[in-house]
Amino acid sequence: MEEKRSNSAGGVGGMALFALIGFVGALVVGWGIFPKMLYSQKTQPIRFSHTVHSQLGIECEQCHHLGPDGRFAGLPSTESCAECHGEETGDTSANGKEIDKFVKDYVKTGRQVPWLVYQYQPDNVFFSHAAHKGFECTKCHLDVAKTDTPPPYYENRLSGYSKDTMKMWECERCHASMGTSNACFVCHK
Amino acid sequence: MGLDRRAFLGLVAGGTVGAMFTPIPWKLIDDASIWTQNWPWIPRVPKGQVDYVATTSKLCPAGEGLKIMRVAGNPILAGGNASHPLSCGGVSALARSEVYMLYSPARIKSPMKRNGKTFAPITWEQALVEMAEKLGAAKGAVASISGDNTGTINEVLTALTAKLGSAGSFMMPSEATTAAKAMKLMGVQGQAGYDFENADMVLVLGADIFETWGTSSRNRKAFGANRPAGAKPANTYVYVGPTRNNTAAVCDQWVPAAAADLGVVALGIAWHLLKAGATSNAPGFDTFKAVVNGGFGPEDVKRATGIAPETLATIAKALASAKAPLVVTGSPFGQGLGAAPVIAGMSLNMLLGRINKPGGVSMLPELPSVVPGALTRAAMLDGDLPAFLKGVESGKTPAPKALLIYDANPAYGLPEAATMAKALEKIPFKVSFSSFMDETAALCDLVLPNSLPLERYDDVATPYGSGFCVYSLVRPIQKPICDTKTTGDVLLGLARKLSIDLKFDNFQQVIKEKVASLTKVSGGFVAKDVMPWQVAAGKPAPALVGGDLWKALEAGYAWTMVGQAAQPAMGFAAEVLAKAVKAGKPATATVLAPYAQLRTGTPVTGMPCQDLTMVPDTELKGDTTFIRVNSETAKALSLKKGQSVKLSGAGVDCQAKVHIFESVMPGMVAAPLGFGHTAFDYYSQGKGANYLSLAAVAEEPGSGLSMWIAPEVKIA
Amino acid sequence: MSGQKKEFPITWGMVIDIDKCTGCGACMASCQTENNVEPQREASNKLRATSWMLVYELTNDKAFPNHDIAYLPRPCQQCGNPPCVSVCPVIATDKNENGGIVSQVYPRCIGCRYCVAACPYHVRYFGWYDPIWPEGMDKTLSPMTSVRPRGVVEKCTFCHHRWTQAKDAARVAGKDPENLDDGAYVTSCVQNCPSGALAFGDIKNPKHKVHELVKSPYAFRLLERLGTETQVYYISRREWVRKLGDNYLKSE
């Protein structure tokens, strides 16, 4: 009986100490490690250099433009890339190798490049580029124009979406500030 | 020991509390719920540039022009093409299926050769060699069946058959077969074309013009166009037939009459017209008059059909007083009608002076054929497939050594299924070009899958019922998904192997040539701003700029031509009527009144995957189909609602459940067609029964044509 | 309690001429594929089958030969005062956008089916199982609408995606996306109906055909006396058909 009480007394102190340790530990894990663990990192199938192309004076709109019906054409097809990169160059420079890889794997096989699009919205979201023409692309998109190597693509291991996919509250905030409707079907389909 | 336990508890407690102040629980809860909208096993929708291309529906007999929506080059949706005269923006449930049927589970993935009970895949080369050898051996006794009423492919098929020594080139029986026979007997050439657009009073004898008869989508558009919603209709439609089917449902009047009595009704109306002084200088008028007055007075008709004299009198008056009356005759289920009723119906048009008039009937000329040695459509339609196969079965006709089956499913789509199957068994070597594993393909020795319409070049030339000559293009808008080939190419390749010269190397050339030939036809034009019926009504036809025709067709416009071929005078063929149309006693036995609907597909397509949803549970419930009788008949046969019954006829039994439906004539048993497939996929297989198999084939006196318009059935 | 009608400058409405409907089912076929509804193997259990657009067979309940039938296509009625919206606990369905189309947001829906219970028109369908397409057929899915996982409620949206497309087209053409021409935006069923029995447009816009049609003496709406204020109108010159649009006491 005696011993038990003393035990409990000391125990309570120890308990508090360990509790503190647990508390701090949790914070470290939660803020430090967890966010990294949540996303898997992927690299683009082809190391496409936007800088090289923009230095050649190619306008963004040449590859990324609106269709006649106002729908965004999105990414250029293998065919349109092949207009310039139709044949293997045999060039041994890093870029040259990458080009040949593209030609070999996609132009020759006629496949489309499975680009990882940082901003793709879920299927259930409708986004009209025509309606947002007034804005700078970089207001929502990563500014890849100045990248020689495309930035890594982070995929949420749980939800499967890109880390850069704009969250609904962000869309809503901007719509609200612009006085645009936030009705469900303005964006959802 | 106690200490440790508590320490641990502390650690856990602290950790838990701490975690609450980190993103872990909250982010996880959020992402988990986001995961539920992105489940990996739920298909993603395709991304890519959207565009629209035009083609024509080949699966649907109505031949609608289509606008196909594509994403990144892949077809997604088939919609109506507003600028196509046979669509005017509308599509049937069947035409809508053109896209997704590309991936139908019933598709045949590659050429196959029978070995024993099953099939083994083979290469196209092997297939050609095999076929060349077998057909070479079968020379002189090669027959062919085509289910395609409108394609130039028939020219290649029949030419090849002829060169191999034809034992007959047949077309699957349809409205066109009957009509062709009737026209032949009336001494005219060409295909009867009905100008609904300009008619203001239409008497429909049997024909399900808004569902299965002819250019049904265009018919409906023409019907609707003159009926502004909620306002007084600018046209009148009267339907005569055994049930209030989809057509009768929207007609201004339904006159119940047995399918067997359509001729009687027509002549009954003729009696009134003649009495009112209608006359004609066409050959055989006097005999006709004699026949009509001889046995088709109001009382005779009443006795035979139960139709009150005043009913027909009113209709006759309405026809006579209408500006542009039109009489159209056909089978309530799209086949099996004799020639006589069509003649009888047509004679009404003659009495009313409706031949080659706006809103009337014109005998549309055939488009020039391009393959040397090919049969004309008229010649093909003249063949009588059921009679032929019955002959083969009974041994009266020698069985052909080889049979080529294109776009046809005779093992399912013909009456007296049992007999026909036996006949097919007697033919040693059978080749099917079907795209789907249908009942016939399952019987064949070689199956050489045809690419689907969206994967091949093909064409649609003046479908039966069209009021004008029309030609539209079917073109490949996607690479074949399976290892299939355009049958046209296969046949031409085969011809080369057998060193038979058919003038063409591939089917696309044939089509190109066909199109080129159209530019030489005078009066032809591309329907863009001016539609053919407007021309029929007197608007000048625009000139055809030859060079652009192919482009125009590719863009989804149709080549059309109005007016009829130069004709010898059309005769009444009264002697045929005298023999075939009898105002006798009404049938005492129970008569089957089948009805067909495009949503259940054709014998060739089977049940389109999406269409089961469209079938009401009064037609199919679980795996049982329903027959429809009215309460009077039900009482007479002591049938209860929902009761399971067995129907017997032509030596075949079919299961069914009973649905009480008052809009069926007494003594009639309405039964849906298009069910009871034994082949195809899980969307078609084992769903209900094939009531067409209950129909026994009889020979029509006077015309000798096979008919099965009003089969008797036993119900137990 | 039954709330008030929600008014919007644009009111998309459908007018269905029952006297022209042959009941062929082309509208249903158009809807299914347009909106990525799976092809259902066993669709004869109508209590489980999903068909945003559904054709009902109406009868005057008389015996032969006085019997008559009519076909009534039934999309979502897009009620001006929707019974389904106020009951949703998570705002997965709402009527808050110009045009008055009742929205249904699948990623928000928790699948409680309260809206299914509240809707007297049975336009709401629940995902009882995950949707399955035959192998390869998912390549023909439309990008305009999303695929629903099991466990959420779905319904006709008047092909809302076609409206957004029409607005985009207008923007590019420099036209006013809020004032579309008649026919610039029509639903899939309306576009493909072979009989032209269906009409669609802005009921409030005098330049649109439906604006006049809804005033027809033969026009009626389903269950008007419940105060749902639907945006789908039916037209029939047959009185018995119009009578079937609502419940009436013997005395009425």
Added chain:
Amino acid sequence: MSIIEIEKTWYPEGVERCSLGKFMKWLGVLGVVALYGFFAMLVCFAYGLGVTGLDNYFGFGLWITFDLAVIALGAGAFFTGLLRYIIRIDELKNIINLTVIKGFICYSGAMLILSLDVGQPIRSWFGYWHPNVHSMLTEVIFCITCYLMVLIIEYVPLVLEQKQINKIPFLHNLAHQMHVVMPLFAGIGAFLSTFHQGSLGGMYGVMFARPYAFRDGFFIWPWTFFLFVLSAIASGPCMTVLICGFMEKVTGRKLTTYRVKSLMCKIGGTMLLIYTVFKYLDTWAWINDILPRAGLTFDQMFYGLIYGKWLFFCELVLCLIVPVICLLTPLRKKPFFMYTGAILACAGVVINRYVFTVQALAQPVLPFTKWEMYAPNWAEWATSLMVIAYGFIIMSLSYRYLPIFPQEVGLNKK
């Protein structure tokens, strides 16, 4: 000390309990049922609700009926709590514990079923994060979850009073403190519970396009809101008595005095009387106002056998008038009448919840649609049974090890 001996030391002070073996058998049986239900539950989660008998006509079925019934009968907890702690009817302390446990069982069970019933359980928290304040169901989600916590808080001290646990000073004090603040929770509980009992009724009353269920009301609350509250607090106490009586039958020991039970029944009966009055008024208004307005007649609300009028009369006569008489007249002194009354009262509420859930949906509002049938299938039955089994298990354990019945010792003195 053998396990048998140790186990004995866990019993409440001075009571007898059946042998451990016997108890284990009892638990075993219940366990089997529960496991079967659990299996059904997993099937539902794995394949979706297609495995149930529900369909697009009957989005609500056995599960919702079960939930509503269970929650109504569980209402004894908050109401008795209210009377005991706020109104201070001291005598009720002898049965309050039982009502708390019953409440806990009913609500946790209902929650379990609800998580099954929603198509996307992982999203259920949306009810909090994206609430639609106009939806009665939102109110239900709020109140039920909150009230479940209250019930837990009320249940915990009972657990802590277990002989062995109570030896730990910290927990002993904790239990004591909690008892002190119990009136507060009783108050909160009463508030929450009243509200969601009401909003459950409101759920149906607001369906203005479903004439069978629709009701006018006061401010935003349809009459069903108040009727559901009344019927719940009427049947709740009766249910408690039934459970108590049942336990006495099973254990063969007296657990409370007849006086207490009788008092509970009197309370229930009184509430039932009030409910009856309003229910009749409501029904009258429904038949003579709501239905005619919708162009429908009373007869059109019934069909065939399962949807026949007999149910209606069962609910409104057999299960209202009769129990009121049994429970509010001297008849109550006779156990037979008291229990019959209690049973009928509870049955009436169950019928009421059933017709509002199923018949309201079966009744065809569109003139060209017809009555449809609904039959729950194995998956729904199994899961519902699981919850019942779960309830029995909790109750058995609590009875065996917790001092629920203050009077037990005294009443069972040899």
